[in-house]
Amino acid sequence: MSHETFELIDRLRRTGRRAAMATLVRAHGTTPRKEGTKMFVGDDGGIFGSVTIGGCVDARVIERTAEVLGSAKPQLLQMQLGDDEAWEIGLTCGGSVEVFIEPLNDATLAMYETAHREWEAGRSTAIATVVAGDAIGSRSLVDPEERSTADVYVEVLRPPARLCVFGAGAVAIPLTTFARALGFQTIVIDGRARFASRERFPDANELRVGIASEIAGQLDLGANTPVVLVAHDYKIDVPVLKKALDSTTPYIGLLGSRKRGAAILQLLREDGVVEEELSRIRVPVGLDIGGETSAEIALSIVAEVVAVMRGRSGGAMMRRS
Protein backbone atom coordinates (compact mmCIF):
# COMPACT_ATOMS: atom_id res chain seq x y z
CA MET A 1 0.00 0.00 0.00
CA SER A 2 1.30 3.41 -0.84
CA HIS A 3 0.62 6.80 0.64
CA GLU A 4 -1.22 7.66 -2.58
CA THR A 5 -3.51 4.66 -2.19
CA PHE A 6 -4.46 5.62 1.35
CA GLU A 7 -5.06 9.21 0.26
CA LEU A 8 -7.24 7.98 -2.58
CA ILE A 9 -9.30 5.81 -0.25
CA ASP A 10 -9.68 8.77 2.14
CA ARG A 11 -10.81 10.97 -0.73
CA LEU A 12 -13.35 8.44 -1.95
CA ARG A 13 -14.71 8.10 1.59
CA ARG A 14 -15.04 11.88 1.98
CA THR A 15 -16.66 12.47 -1.40
CA GLY A 16 -18.94 9.45 -1.24
CA ARG A 17 -18.19 8.53 -4.86
CA ARG A 18 -19.27 5.04 -5.87
CA ALA A 19 -16.21 3.08 -6.82
CA ALA A 20 -14.73 -0.38 -6.94
CA MET A 21 -11.30 -1.38 -5.76
CA ALA A 22 -9.39 -3.92 -7.84
CA THR A 23 -6.41 -5.65 -6.25
CA LEU A 24 -3.89 -7.88 -7.99
CA VAL A 25 -3.92 -10.81 -5.57
CA ARG A 26 -1.97 -13.38 -7.57
CA ALA A 27 0.47 -13.14 -10.45
CA HIS A 28 2.43 -16.05 -11.79
CA GLY A 29 5.64 -14.84 -13.34
CA THR A 30 8.22 -12.18 -12.66
CA THR A 31 6.60 -8.77 -12.76
CA PRO A 32 7.20 -5.25 -11.54
CA ARG A 33 3.45 -5.07 -10.81
CA LYS A 34 3.58 -6.69 -7.43
CA GLU A 35 0.72 -8.48 -5.78
CA GLY A 36 -1.12 -5.81 -3.88
CA THR A 37 -1.18 -3.36 -6.77
CA LYS A 38 -4.54 -1.62 -6.73
CA MET A 39 -6.64 0.41 -9.07
CA PHE A 40 -9.85 2.26 -8.36
CA VAL A 41 -12.65 2.47 -10.90
CA GLY A 42 -15.74 4.64 -10.68
CA ASP A 43 -19.23 3.64 -11.80
CA ASP A 44 -18.65 5.60 -15.00
CA GLY A 45 -15.55 3.54 -15.81
CA GLY A 46 -13.18 6.36 -14.87
CA ILE A 47 -9.95 5.51 -13.08
CA PHE A 48 -9.00 7.34 -9.88
CA GLY A 49 -5.38 8.04 -9.11
CA SER A 50 -2.31 7.22 -11.12
CA VAL A 51 -1.96 3.51 -10.43
CA THR A 52 -3.34 0.81 -12.70
CA ILE A 53 -2.54 -2.85 -13.09
CA GLY A 54 -1.72 -2.41 -16.74
CA GLY A 55 -2.40 -3.44 -20.30
CA CYS A 56 -5.32 -5.68 -21.15
CA VAL A 57 -6.01 -6.35 -17.47
CA ASP A 58 -7.18 -2.76 -16.93
CA ALA A 59 -9.75 -3.04 -19.70
CA ARG A 60 -11.19 -6.26 -18.32
CA VAL A 61 -11.27 -4.87 -14.78
CA ILE A 62 -13.14 -1.78 -15.96
CA GLU A 63 -15.56 -3.97 -17.88
CA ARG A 64 -16.21 -6.14 -14.84
CA THR A 65 -16.51 -3.19 -12.45
CA ALA A 66 -19.95 -2.22 -13.73
CA GLU A 67 -21.17 -5.70 -12.85
CA VAL A 68 -19.57 -5.60 -9.40
CA LEU A 69 -21.01 -2.19 -8.58
CA GLY A 70 -24.42 -3.16 -9.97
CA SER A 71 -24.67 -6.31 -7.87
CA ALA A 72 -22.70 -4.92 -4.91
CA LYS A 73 -20.92 -8.29 -4.85
CA PRO A 74 -17.17 -8.80 -5.21
CA GLN A 75 -15.67 -11.01 -7.88
CA LEU A 76 -12.37 -12.72 -8.46
CA LEU A 77 -11.30 -12.12 -12.02
CA GLN A 78 -8.99 -14.89 -13.22
CA MET A 79 -7.15 -14.28 -16.44
CA GLN A 80 -4.93 -16.50 -18.52
CA LEU A 81 -2.57 -14.31 -20.46
CA GLY A 82 -0.86 -14.94 -23.74
CA ASP A 83 2.74 -13.85 -24.15
CA ASP A 84 1.78 -10.51 -25.68
CA GLU A 85 -0.75 -9.71 -22.97
CA ALA A 86 1.67 -10.81 -20.27
CA TRP A 87 4.36 -8.56 -21.66
CA GLU A 88 2.00 -5.59 -21.49
CA ILE A 89 1.71 -5.83 -17.73
CA GLY A 90 5.35 -6.64 -17.21
CA LEU A 91 5.24 -10.43 -16.94
CA THR A 92 8.17 -12.04 -18.66
CA CYS A 93 6.01 -14.68 -20.29
CA GLY A 94 2.43 -15.84 -20.51
CA GLY A 95 0.89 -16.81 -17.22
CA SER A 96 -2.09 -16.02 -15.12
CA VAL A 97 -3.23 -13.24 -12.85
CA GLU A 98 -6.07 -12.99 -10.40
CA VAL A 99 -7.65 -9.63 -9.64
CA PHE A 100 -10.11 -9.22 -6.81
CA ILE A 101 -12.73 -6.56 -7.59
CA GLU A 102 -15.00 -5.30 -4.86
CA PRO A 103 -17.38 -2.42 -4.30
CA LEU A 104 -15.99 0.09 -1.83
CA ASN A 105 -18.62 0.10 0.88
CA ASP A 106 -18.58 1.90 4.23
CA ALA A 107 -17.25 -1.10 6.12
CA THR A 108 -14.30 -1.52 3.76
CA LEU A 109 -13.49 2.17 3.80
CA ALA A 110 -13.64 2.23 7.59
CA MET A 111 -11.27 -0.72 7.82
CA TYR A 112 -8.73 0.95 5.55
CA GLU A 113 -9.11 4.12 7.56
CA THR A 114 -8.20 2.17 10.70
CA ALA A 115 -5.27 0.57 8.89
CA HIS A 116 -4.17 4.02 7.68
CA ARG A 117 -4.06 5.32 11.26
CA GLU A 118 -1.92 2.36 12.32
CA TRP A 119 0.31 2.87 9.29
CA GLU A 120 0.82 6.54 10.07
CA ALA A 121 1.61 5.67 13.66
CA GLY A 122 4.43 3.45 12.38
CA ARG A 123 2.74 0.13 13.21
CA SER A 124 2.40 -2.75 10.79
CA THR A 125 -0.99 -4.27 10.29
CA ALA A 126 -2.62 -6.61 7.78
CA ILE A 127 -5.97 -6.95 6.11
CA ALA A 128 -7.16 -10.46 5.27
CA THR A 129 -9.77 -10.72 2.55
CA VAL A 130 -11.58 -13.88 1.51
CA VAL A 131 -11.30 -13.85 -2.27
CA ALA A 132 -13.24 -17.00 -3.14
CA GLY A 133 -16.01 -19.20 -1.82
CA ASP A 134 -19.17 -18.45 0.11
CA ALA A 135 -17.55 -15.85 2.32
CA ILE A 136 -16.07 -13.93 -0.60
CA GLY A 137 -15.45 -10.29 0.29
CA SER A 138 -15.42 -10.73 4.05
CA ARG A 139 -12.34 -9.30 5.61
CA SER A 140 -10.70 -8.49 8.88
CA LEU A 141 -7.68 -6.79 10.32
CA VAL A 142 -5.33 -9.52 11.43
CA ASP A 143 -1.98 -10.12 13.04
CA PRO A 144 0.43 -10.55 10.08
CA GLU A 145 1.84 -13.67 11.76
CA GLU A 146 -1.51 -15.49 11.84
CA ARG A 147 -2.10 -18.32 9.38
CA SER A 148 -5.25 -19.56 7.73
CA THR A 149 -6.17 -22.51 5.56
CA ALA A 150 -8.99 -20.66 3.78
CA ASP A 151 -8.47 -19.00 0.40
CA VAL A 152 -7.56 -15.67 1.89
CA TYR A 153 -5.53 -12.82 0.49
CA VAL A 154 -3.54 -11.18 3.25
CA GLU A 155 -2.42 -7.66 2.53
CA VAL A 156 0.34 -6.60 4.91
CA LEU A 157 0.46 -2.86 5.46
CA ARG A 158 3.89 -1.86 6.60
CA PRO A 159 4.42 1.64 7.96
CA PRO A 160 6.22 4.09 5.70
CA ALA A 161 9.93 4.50 6.01
CA ARG A 162 10.88 7.55 8.02
CA LEU A 163 13.67 9.68 6.61
CA CYS A 164 15.62 11.50 9.32
CA VAL A 165 17.30 14.61 7.98
CA PHE A 166 19.87 16.29 10.22
CA GLY A 167 20.45 19.89 9.22
CA ALA A 168 17.81 22.28 7.93
CA GLY A 169 19.86 23.88 5.18
CA ALA A 170 19.15 24.34 1.49
CA VAL A 171 19.49 20.68 0.46
CA ALA A 172 17.11 19.53 3.19
CA ILE A 173 14.17 21.45 1.73
CA PRO A 174 13.88 19.67 -1.65
CA LEU A 175 14.94 16.46 0.08
CA THR A 176 11.79 16.49 2.22
CA THR A 177 9.66 17.41 -0.79
CA PHE A 178 10.98 14.53 -2.89
CA ALA A 179 10.85 12.12 0.03
CA ARG A 180 7.23 12.96 0.75
CA ALA A 181 6.29 12.33 -2.88
CA LEU A 182 7.97 8.94 -2.57
CA GLY A 183 5.88 8.05 0.46
CA PHE A 184 8.46 8.63 3.19
CA GLN A 185 7.57 10.24 6.47
CA THR A 186 10.19 12.92 7.06
CA ILE A 187 11.64 14.47 10.17
CA VAL A 188 14.04 17.41 10.06
CA ILE A 189 16.32 18.12 13.01
CA ASP A 190 18.32 21.28 13.58
CA GLY A 191 19.51 23.37 16.51
CA ARG A 192 18.27 26.59 14.93
CA ALA A 193 14.58 27.35 15.18
CA ARG A 194 14.65 29.85 12.38
CA PHE A 195 16.08 27.26 10.00
CA ALA A 196 13.87 24.34 10.98
CA SER A 197 10.67 26.30 10.47
CA ARG A 198 7.35 25.23 8.97
CA GLU A 199 7.62 28.08 6.50
CA ARG A 200 10.84 26.62 5.09
CA PHE A 201 9.68 23.00 5.32
CA PRO A 202 6.05 22.77 4.26
CA ASP A 203 6.52 19.12 3.22
CA ALA A 204 8.24 17.81 6.34
CA ASN A 205 6.08 15.66 8.58
CA GLU A 206 7.92 16.73 11.69
CA LEU A 207 10.39 19.44 12.69
CA ARG A 208 12.54 19.07 15.79
CA VAL A 209 14.62 21.91 17.19
CA GLY A 210 17.18 20.95 19.79
CA ILE A 211 20.57 19.40 20.34
CA ALA A 212 20.78 17.25 17.24
CA SER A 213 22.91 14.47 18.72
CA GLU A 214 20.59 14.22 21.70
CA ILE A 215 17.55 13.96 19.43
CA ALA A 216 19.38 11.33 17.36
CA GLY A 217 19.74 9.28 20.53
CA GLN A 218 16.03 9.59 21.28
CA LEU A 219 14.82 8.55 17.82
CA ASP A 220 14.34 4.92 16.91
CA LEU A 221 16.81 4.71 14.02
CA GLY A 222 15.73 1.22 13.01
CA ALA A 223 15.67 -0.75 9.79
CA ASN A 224 12.92 1.43 8.36
CA THR A 225 14.61 4.73 9.15
CA PRO A 226 17.30 6.00 6.78
CA VAL A 227 19.45 8.84 8.08
CA VAL A 228 20.81 11.73 6.03
CA LEU A 229 23.17 14.36 7.41
CA VAL A 230 23.14 17.58 5.43
CA ALA A 231 24.24 20.00 8.17
CA HIS A 232 27.71 20.18 6.62
CA ASP A 233 29.07 20.99 10.07
CA TYR A 234 31.44 18.71 11.95
CA LYS A 235 30.05 19.64 15.34
CA ILE A 236 26.71 18.16 14.26
CA ASP A 237 28.03 15.43 11.96
CA VAL A 238 30.42 13.71 14.34
CA PRO A 239 28.10 13.22 17.34
CA VAL A 240 25.07 12.40 15.16
CA LEU A 241 27.07 9.86 13.14
CA LYS A 242 28.09 8.15 16.37
CA LYS A 243 24.42 7.77 17.32
CA ALA A 244 23.50 6.57 13.84
CA LEU A 245 26.29 3.99 13.87
CA ASP A 246 24.94 2.67 17.18
CA SER A 247 21.63 1.95 15.45
CA THR A 248 20.40 -0.51 12.82
CA THR A 249 19.52 2.17 10.27
CA PRO A 250 20.08 0.77 6.76
CA TYR A 251 21.34 4.05 5.35
CA ILE A 252 23.67 6.74 6.67
CA GLY A 253 24.43 9.47 4.15
CA LEU A 254 26.76 12.38 4.86
CA LEU A 255 26.83 15.51 2.73
CA GLY A 256 30.34 16.61 1.88
CA SER A 257 33.25 16.16 -0.45
CA ARG A 258 35.49 13.14 -0.40
CA LYS A 259 38.12 15.22 1.41
CA ARG A 260 35.69 16.50 4.02
CA GLY A 261 34.30 13.00 4.44
CA ALA A 262 37.78 11.63 5.07
CA ALA A 263 38.34 14.25 7.77
CA ILE A 264 35.04 13.39 9.51
CA LEU A 265 35.79 9.67 9.32
CA GLN A 266 39.22 10.34 10.85
CA LEU A 267 37.60 12.15 13.78
CA LEU A 268 35.35 9.14 14.33
CA ARG A 269 38.30 6.80 14.02
CA GLU A 270 40.13 8.77 16.71
CA ASP A 271 37.04 8.31 18.88
CA GLY A 272 37.39 4.55 18.51
CA VAL A 273 34.91 3.79 15.74
CA VAL A 274 36.12 0.72 13.84
CA GLU A 275 36.53 0.54 10.04
CA GLU A 276 33.65 -1.88 9.56
CA GLU A 277 31.30 0.63 11.13
CA LEU A 278 32.79 3.56 9.23
CA SER A 279 32.08 1.75 5.96
CA ARG A 280 28.35 2.19 6.65
CA ILE A 281 28.69 5.93 6.10
CA ARG A 282 28.03 7.01 2.52
CA VAL A 283 30.17 10.03 1.81
CA PRO A 284 29.98 11.77 -0.59
CA VAL A 285 26.28 11.08 -0.32
CA GLY A 286 23.97 10.29 -3.24
CA LEU A 287 24.07 8.75 -6.68
CA ASP A 288 26.40 10.13 -9.34
CA ILE A 289 23.97 12.15 -11.44
CA GLY A 290 26.15 15.24 -11.65
CA GLY A 291 24.03 17.10 -9.12
CA GLU A 292 25.00 20.73 -8.64
CA THR A 293 21.97 22.59 -7.33
CA SER A 294 20.35 21.87 -3.97
CA ALA A 295 17.44 20.13 -5.70
CA GLU A 296 19.72 18.00 -7.85
CA ILE A 297 21.79 16.98 -4.84
CA ALA A 298 18.60 16.17 -2.95
CA LEU A 299 17.41 14.07 -5.88
CA SER A 300 20.65 12.11 -5.93
CA ILE A 301 20.37 11.51 -2.18
CA VAL A 302 16.78 10.36 -2.16
CA ALA A 303 17.46 8.13 -5.20
CA GLU A 304 20.30 6.48 -3.32
CA VAL A 305 18.11 6.02 -0.26
CA VAL A 306 15.48 4.25 -2.38
CA ALA A 307 18.12 2.10 -4.09
CA VAL A 308 19.65 1.02 -0.77
CA MET A 309 16.27 0.31 0.79
CA ARG A 310 15.43 -1.85 -2.24
CA GLY A 311 18.80 -3.56 -2.30
CA ARG A 312 19.83 -2.11 -5.65
CA SER A 313 23.05 -0.51 -6.78
CA GLY A 314 21.45 2.60 -8.24
CA GLY A 315 23.02 2.23 -11.66
CA ALA A 316 21.40 2.87 -15.05
CA MET A 317 18.49 0.53 -15.87
CA MET A 318 19.80 -0.03 -19.42
CA ARG A 319 23.00 -1.51 -18.01
CA ARG A 320 21.15 -3.87 -15.71
CA SER A 321 21.56 -7.50 -16.75
Next chain:
Amino acid sequence: MNPYGDVIQEHSRNPRNYGSLDAPDIRHEDENPFCGDRMRIELSLDADRRVSAARFQGDLCAIAKAAASVLTEMIHGMALERVREMDEQELLDALRAEIQPARRNCALLPLEVLRGGITKPVA
Protein backbone atom coordinates in the same frame (compact mmCIF):
# COMPACT_ATOMS: atom_id res chain seq x y z
CA MET B 1 48.57 23.57 13.94
CA ASN B 2 46.86 24.92 17.03
CA PRO B 3 45.34 28.34 16.26
CA TYR B 4 43.55 28.79 19.56
CA GLY B 5 46.07 27.83 22.20
CA ASP B 6 46.50 24.99 24.62
CA VAL B 7 43.51 25.70 26.88
CA ILE B 8 40.97 25.57 24.07
CA GLN B 9 42.61 22.56 22.50
CA GLU B 10 42.76 20.62 25.74
CA HIS B 11 39.23 21.47 26.91
CA SER B 12 37.65 20.87 23.50
CA ARG B 13 39.20 17.44 23.28
CA ASN B 14 38.60 16.55 26.91
CA PRO B 15 35.64 18.63 28.02
CA ARG B 16 34.99 18.76 31.76
CA ASN B 17 31.47 18.57 33.16
CA TYR B 18 29.95 17.34 29.91
CA GLY B 19 26.62 15.65 30.59
CA SER B 20 23.52 16.30 32.60
CA LEU B 21 22.28 16.39 36.20
CA ASP B 22 19.40 14.33 37.57
CA ALA B 23 17.52 17.17 39.25
CA PRO B 24 19.12 20.50 38.49
CA ASP B 25 17.97 23.73 40.11
CA ILE B 26 18.73 25.64 36.93
CA ARG B 27 18.51 24.36 33.39
CA HIS B 28 18.64 26.41 30.22
CA GLU B 29 19.20 25.72 26.53
CA ASP B 30 19.91 28.18 23.77
CA GLU B 31 21.60 28.53 20.42
CA ASN B 32 23.88 30.67 18.42
CA PRO B 33 21.43 31.32 15.59
CA PHE B 34 24.16 31.99 13.07
CA CYS B 35 26.48 29.02 13.34
CA GLY B 36 24.13 26.41 14.79
CA ASP B 37 25.94 25.91 18.11
CA ARG B 38 23.34 24.78 20.59
CA MET B 39 23.89 23.92 24.22
CA ARG B 40 22.16 23.27 27.51
CA ILE B 41 23.59 24.14 30.89
CA GLU B 42 22.44 22.72 34.23
CA LEU B 43 23.34 23.81 37.74
CA SER B 44 22.70 22.38 41.17
CA LEU B 45 22.81 24.80 44.09
CA ASP B 46 23.56 24.13 47.72
CA ALA B 47 21.72 25.61 50.70
CA ASP B 48 23.82 28.79 50.47
CA ARG B 49 22.92 29.25 46.80
CA ARG B 50 26.38 28.25 45.68
CA VAL B 51 26.96 26.12 42.57
CA SER B 52 27.52 22.59 43.81
CA ALA B 53 27.52 21.03 40.35
CA ALA B 54 27.47 22.29 36.77
CA ARG B 55 27.02 20.30 33.56
CA PHE B 56 26.67 21.19 29.90
CA GLN B 57 25.65 19.34 26.79
CA GLY B 58 25.40 20.29 23.13
CA ASP B 59 26.63 20.13 19.57
CA LEU B 60 29.39 22.68 19.80
CA CYS B 61 32.42 23.86 17.89
CA ALA B 62 35.82 23.53 19.56
CA ILE B 63 35.80 27.08 20.94
CA ALA B 64 32.27 26.88 22.36
CA LYS B 65 32.90 23.45 23.84
CA ALA B 66 36.15 24.58 25.47
CA ALA B 67 34.52 27.74 26.77
CA ALA B 68 31.65 25.75 28.28
CA SER B 69 34.10 23.35 29.88
CA VAL B 70 36.20 26.17 31.34
CA LEU B 71 33.14 28.11 32.48
CA THR B 72 31.61 25.17 34.34
CA GLU B 73 34.92 24.69 36.15
CA MET B 74 35.11 28.40 36.99
CA ILE B 75 31.68 28.60 38.56
CA HIS B 76 31.93 25.47 40.66
CA GLY B 77 31.54 26.54 44.29
CA MET B 78 30.74 30.11 43.28
CA ALA B 79 27.80 31.98 44.81
CA LEU B 80 24.99 32.45 42.34
CA GLU B 81 25.12 36.21 42.84
CA ARG B 82 28.78 36.17 41.88
CA VAL B 83 28.02 34.03 38.81
CA ARG B 84 25.43 36.60 37.80
CA GLU B 85 28.10 39.31 37.90
CA MET B 86 30.65 37.46 35.77
CA ASP B 87 31.58 39.47 32.75
CA GLU B 88 32.65 38.33 29.33
CA GLN B 89 36.25 39.30 29.75
CA GLU B 90 36.65 36.94 32.70
CA LEU B 91 35.76 33.99 30.51
CA LEU B 92 37.83 35.21 27.55
CA ASP B 93 40.83 35.67 29.82
CA ALA B 94 40.45 32.16 31.17
CA LEU B 95 40.61 30.78 27.65
CA ARG B 96 44.04 32.39 27.23
CA ALA B 97 43.75 32.81 23.48
CA GLU B 98 43.24 35.48 20.89
CA ILE B 99 39.67 34.92 19.77
CA GLN B 100 38.89 36.55 16.44
CA PRO B 101 35.87 38.87 16.51
CA ALA B 102 33.96 36.48 14.25
CA ARG B 103 34.34 33.70 16.82
CA ARG B 104 33.62 35.71 19.98
CA ASN B 105 30.00 34.58 19.85
CA CYS B 106 31.17 30.99 19.99
CA ALA B 107 33.32 31.66 23.04
CA LEU B 108 30.61 33.61 24.81
CA LEU B 109 27.64 31.34 24.04
CA PRO B 110 28.10 29.33 27.28
CA LEU B 111 28.00 32.53 29.34
CA GLU B 112 24.89 33.70 27.49
CA VAL B 113 23.16 30.41 28.16
CA LEU B 114 24.24 30.49 31.80
CA ARG B 115 22.84 33.99 32.22
CA GLY B 116 19.61 32.91 30.57
CA GLY B 117 19.32 30.07 33.05
CA ILE B 118 19.93 32.24 36.08
CA THR B 119 17.08 34.53 35.10
CA LYS B 120 14.81 31.61 34.28
CA PRO B 121 14.79 28.86 36.94
CA VAL B 122 14.01 25.31 35.87
CA ALA B 123 10.30 24.67 35.37
